[in-house]
Amino acid sequence: MSIAMDPELREILVCPCPRNAPLRDGLPDQPAAEYLTCTSCGRSFPVRDGVPVLLLQEAIGGPEEDTTSDGPGRG
Structure with missing residues (x-):
């Protein structure tokens, strides 16, 4: 594994x-x-200081149609 991260996480x-x-x-x-x-x-998600940032808006690549949702605050 190239990314330093807790194995359980x-x-x-x-x-x-x-x-x-x-x-x-x-x-x-x-x-x-x-x-x-x-x-x-x-999609690719950044890992900053060993912490994965698993937010769709922070991701690069992947399908464009999946970047939004009908969750709270979205119309």
């Missing part, structure tokens, strides 16, 4: 998109990057 992390797929280390073209990439939708 790493084991339970999944993508926040509706598919809740597992995450792999790095970016598709940069496996050593400080990102976690969804194995299903392809």
Whole structure:
């Protein structure tokens, strides 16, 4: 594993998109990057100071149509 993170935390992390797929280390073209990439939708989430930022609005890549939701505060 290239990202320094608590192994127990790493084991339970999944993508926040509706598919809740597992995450792999790095970016598709940069496996050593400080990102976690969804194995299903392809979004990549930054890891800052060992803390994964699993917010859809912080993700790069992946499908554009899944970036919004009908959750609270959204119309």
